[in-house]
Amino acid sequence: MIRFILNNQLVETDQRTGGTVLDYVRYHKRLVGTKIGCREGDCGACTVLVGDMEHGKLVYRSMTSCLMPLGNANGKHIVSVEGVNLPADRKGNTELSPVQQAMVDTNGTQCGFCTIGFVMSLTGFVLNENAKQYEAAIASIDGNICRCTGYKSIERAAAILSQKMVDKPGKGTIEWLVEQKYIPAYFQEIKERLQQLKDYTGLKAGAIQAGAIQGDAIQGDAIQANTPGEKIMFGGGTDLIVQKALTVKKSALQHLFDDARLKEISFENEQCHIGASVTVTQFAESKLIQGFFPDLAKHIKLISSTPIRNMATMAGNIVNASPIGDMSIFFLSLDSDLQLSKNGNKRVIKLRDFYKAYKQTDKAPDEIIEKIIFTPPTNSSFSFEKVCKRTHLDIASVNSACQVKLNKDGTIADIHLAAGGVAPFPKYLTNTIEFLKAKKINKEIIEEAIKIMNEEIAPISDARGTETYKRLLLRQLFLAHMISLDKNLIVTVKDILQT
């Protein structure tokens, strides 16, 4: 049995845990404000807010309900547009929230089909106690596609809202938002109700039973496997539901998303440990990680969208083994290790040894990734590059990350270089790396490295570009890495590009 709070109502369902929240709210609860646009997390028309306790605080995050399995809603507060509408009076008239009013006043809505998604995302922005700036308002809707407006009117709505957020208090945000009529009053009780719900289901915040990663479904009987047979290890859903929604719906799932022991980010023995179920957002928000990657926000902005980053897990990206997985490329260039576990037996493997062939990894079916471990690039330079048809919310044509440590004499002490979209799996460019070690970077060395790089990649032509383009693009991204390493190399790069 899955239990959660849907808007202002406690719901219990014995629906399959792999069915989507989208289908549940629309077709079982007839909350049809939430729309179906693409069912692959790429349009945001189905955006809902998901409230959960994080470090003792009630935090709301936007998620695309089309990729969210019911199992991941367990013990949380799910908010659809009906749940942010202010209560109607006796005549059925509803006052609009300032978010809704801003969208009306700026004509931020035309056909209206995507509008609810924008309203939910912007409500997520106002619910975030730290978010006040215009840029944050825009970032909150980076996963929402509109085909009618050209976004300019929606930008004007975001500007109005960020202006209003100047007065938002850092503490008591929900009370203030209720007072200002951004959200209905029932939000004030949600924290307590969630606590009761978690106590009732045994889902105490931050204390999931040991059974979870041993192969049981979350919480023993809280979410029972519906069907016997092999279980699917399930994280955020952002890949699995896109690729095989029907299979997921019909299978028994082992939900790993909310397993507290897989959600930790820590620093031990000079190494970062990133739990498998840490989301991209949590990774990006970590002060520890931010300290090691000065350009982290810039890099993360290139990776999917806010609602997807709120759902996508670290291990999910790695296990999916997509040739262009952004986080996979990121971690490859950090020469990360993976800690895997099967029935309590743990092992550690280099990420670069994890990929075997297209969509094949070293992981056994009943094995899970527990964490990713890497040495942060404290004495080295790190850069991440990604080019796609659309700069944001797109899958890379080619992506690449590079970490270089230089000796005092300017020779390369250590280098890790990875690229996506150029091989059947995320590619650690071993030969190029070996060549570059101990070399001093100059025009000839860069050109020779590019030759070697071209020999060790095998891009294919597809919707994201031709083989020729991908080879050229990787060269360009490698040159961008070089400029990022040392601004003075811009002259060398210019020289290379003009010959």
Next chain:
Amino acid sequence: MKNNSGNIDAAGHVTGRSTYVDDIPVMEGVLFVKVFDSPNAHGKIKSIDFSAAEQMEGIVKIFSCKDVPGENQIGGIIPDEPLLADGEVHFQGQPILLIVAENEDAAEEAIKAIKIDIEPLPVITDPREAFKQGKLLSVSRKFVKGDTGNAFTKCKYIFEGRTESGGQEQLYLETQGAYAYPIEHNSVKIFSSTQGPTQVQRTVARVLGLGMNKVEVDVPRLGGGFGGKEDQASAWGAMAAMTAWILKRPAKCIPHRMEDMRMTGKRNPYSSDYKIGLDEGYNIMAYEATFYQNGGAAADLSPAILERTLFHATNSYHVPNVNVTAHSCKTNLPPNTAFRGFGGPQGMFVIEAAIDHAARSLGIDTTLIQRKNMMDNGDEFPYGQIVTECEAKHCWDEVVNAYDIEAIKKEVNTFNQQNTFHKKGLSMMPVCFGISFTNTMMNQARALVHVYSDGSVGVSTGAVEMGQGVNSKMIQVAAKCFGIAAERIKLESTNTTRVANTSPSAASSTADLNGKALLDACDQIKERLFSFIKTELTGNEEERVEIKEEVVYINDEASVFNWKNLIQQAFIKRINLSAKGHYATPYIYYDKTTEKGHPFAYHVYGTALTIVTVDCIRGTYEIDEVDVVHDFGTSINRDVDLGQCEGGIVQGIGWMTMEEVVYNENGKLLSNALSTYKIPDIYAVPKKINVHFLNTDGSDLAIFKSKAVGEPPLMYGIGAYFAIRNAVLAFNAKASVPYEAPITPEKVLMGLYGN
């Protein structure tokens, strides 16, 4: 809705209360219809076995072409497209079977159990190859003005070349779909997401072998259409209706996004040749072009789109000698169809490329040739219409002055000198777009108005609300005519039993045609009310009566009557408070045998300045600014019109930049989902869009002189292509950048370094 601004539907949209087809509460026993579509782009169906699938749990029925009760035909202009494939398949995604199930999951499982054996036939995806093999969907067309052959002999400069413009997926956020249920008297009612309710009705009647009177189509609203639901909504309507009618149960047929993308057509890709000739003063003396339109596997709307390409082949320019030919080529792709601009953008892209080619070769500024050859009053379009109320130069010069183009050019040059790997480019894009359906017959509309005895008003027209704000404009028309508050008026759904024989909401003409019909209906009622006031209440027929803000004024003096008690009195006195309005655009005609006439009620003008920055390491780009001067006439709703303008610009930029429809050589759509087909997101749009409203007299044929605004702004997006190309050439003057759109980051990078 505020007076004269805003969108009446906005509050419903932001609260999630607006109703789209899939939101309508379904009746008990509803069935779900899924399509089994062709895995091959061309071939003979040797055998098909769905016996196992039909036995599966949850499957109610599987329909093939043999089950179609009437005619298995959905072709709108030309009857060349079956609802369900019969013996042959002509594109990947062509519907073959309908799987009717108790739920969608069951239908999806059943599809996997269907076995089909198709003998492959040769696949053509290239329109020129189709032309070579004589495969045409309709009669080729040619517009001739003057004598280009003779003119070219006198030209000092002649340039020839080739262009390609790609397809474009409409990507309405709400996919196609319909929900139908049987009603008594052997009839059927369909809720359809369509721009053309009558087209769905006509198609369903044909497929079921019924009179149109037995098919009722109701359209609550659309989550976007953009042309994609003008003709291609019919198939989904027919599938739902056929299921409901035969099985006597409600049925829903709504494709998932990927099904919609692979089964429906898109903007027609074009491959074109041009030849342009100039005299020594850079006057364009002659222009020839041949357009090879990729029509896909069936005619659909392609013949009409082809025609509009020719109508706009010379865009805003006066060219004394013109000879342009267009071929609609049959390929093995889904039948391509309408998309905002309807062939116009494809035609304009070619002459802009030709002018750019000439200017580049002559080493002069493109804008010099553009401005010098801009049309003016008294000029003649290649199709014989005389240019009147021309605002082409007016718009262009306003852009030059208002946005200080000379200063911008200097800034761009300075930036380019100071930056190694970032280059800016700019372009000017003028637009002249004809308003009316080019098929004269379609320029008619009707409206039905009821004034209820309590003074509230119900309005029905043939207009379909799909985000373009036509509901708001219709309410404004009725409110203005009656002199009453907008809140008193309700706009009804679009329904074929209330307003019959409608033209689709398309060609930018919806507000004009339906607004004028509505005005006619309102005027009739007003006339009766005024006559009632004069004869029954004042006894003097010479009185001057008007209603302002719901108060009845007699000879400029407020009377005791307001709207509400006036209506009560009139009802008691048995005055007819309902009226049907009709409108047919006057003056327009067109003779296809001579290809001359006066096809357009009026033209809309404008010019856009586009500035971009290209990252010459990565091949990516940003649109810095689009500055527009647009001829709105006297806008009745600036909010709605600004939204149309901004939205159109961004859609046009999408077409020219990142939106790339990719089929492989087997006719399989590779850009088949939102993950592989990218439309602009909030970070991809121009950092600034400035729209300057050029207030002009408008046209009497526009509703309240507020000019049509749906399609014209899309073509400003063509400017983005040339601005990006110019930036690439600023980095590498020898770069080879063929005139091929979209100019994706791949094309940019290949242009920068490909050779």
